[in-house]
Amino acid sequence: MQTIPLPSKVEIKKNKENKNQAEIIIEPCYPGFGVTLGNALRRVLLSSLPGGAVIAAKIKGATHEFSTLPNVKEDVLEIILNLKSLRIKLDTLIEEPIVLNLKAKGEKAVKAKDIETIAGVRIINPDLKIATLTDEKSSLDMKLWIGEGRGYSTSEEFKKNDFEVGVIICDAIFTPVIKVSLNIENIRVGDRTDYDKLILNLETDGSIDPLEALMESSKILVNQFGFITGDKEIKKEEKKEEVKEEIKSKETAREEKKKKEKKKK
Template identity: 50%
Template structure:
């Protein structure tokens, strides 16, 4: 009987024009498994990796986002949109506060944010706002946190700190994933699969790290299913039934718990 062979080659090709983009080639997959693995990796890469994002801001002299700041070209809403584009790498699981200070006529960038040993600003050249007068001043307190996927303001506890404005947070560190499957030769056969992924991150993680983390998440889920022992559940149901429980109800309860675990 033919065994389903596993891939044994993986190659990362860095994009010379973009340090945050790479092509990943994995082969050879047993026929059909290129799409199975490619689609699974794509979904996990885009939805489930831990990243960091701006979650709240406090702008000096501003009580709400529907206002303006003297001598600043952008409105407050535009300023907040600019701050949301900051990409950061965090070395702690605890929320961190950053301070942005700028004076005089200038473009305000990520480089104007004060140093924090626990946070690296990946895109420090990002233009956040434009001050238009020599007397202009801008001071912003920025809260960054770790998380997964996308977290809208409505899904978080109501902000109680005076002057603090909550913002929708996009945590995912992977910005683009595309894949295709080509033919690969194994011996005399040419119907095996070669999986080619085009992946781009925000710079807070490398493409290699992203692929490893996504693969580890998939392995953890399938490991649970591979090691699941139905006989243990059957024994538990029989024992509880002997003690006077309703066997059908107990079985339904067991099924519900298993479904909950799988989720």
């Protein structure tokens, strides 16, 4: 049976002005496979890559998200919305949420760089504006809970956590990929002109390189398809066969050694 040919080229064109943007070209794809591969990669890129985000916040002087704070331009709801745009890079896997503190005083714009970080946690967009203090006597005191997840999660999913009283639970955008678009062009392969050229335009939030995001998404798909095709079971059987062959070879070597010893006697 004739096999479906695989693409032979993957080209990465990074944006010189923005290192978080890249054009990824995969070619030549068998007719129809440009859309098949492109849609699968796009869905995984947007929904399945891990990332960090604010899942809850406690703001001194605020009892709920509809509260207002003295000498602060934004209300609490606006501050929470700004926190949802905070992009976080976690260098290690975390099982429990990490708590970060933000304290600011005086007339100023409070930005993400004012958050007190710890080892293993990096703020990708430090210039993100969180709130505006309008008076010299103004102050903002917050505790932020950082969690790890994939895609998008609603606040309902975090209510199982044992947060302290007065904590406002947030929706969280974990995905490190901001947007992905795909385009399919026809290219010639031999006498055929209906092969596909898959073009993916990818932008991340800076916590992951576009190429790395593509590779991780591809691995996720390979693992899922590998389970369906039974590749994991095949690998287990192959290992068993290798062990059996090794045992047989050792037994054969022992028998030959015994025969040689008998001949000497």
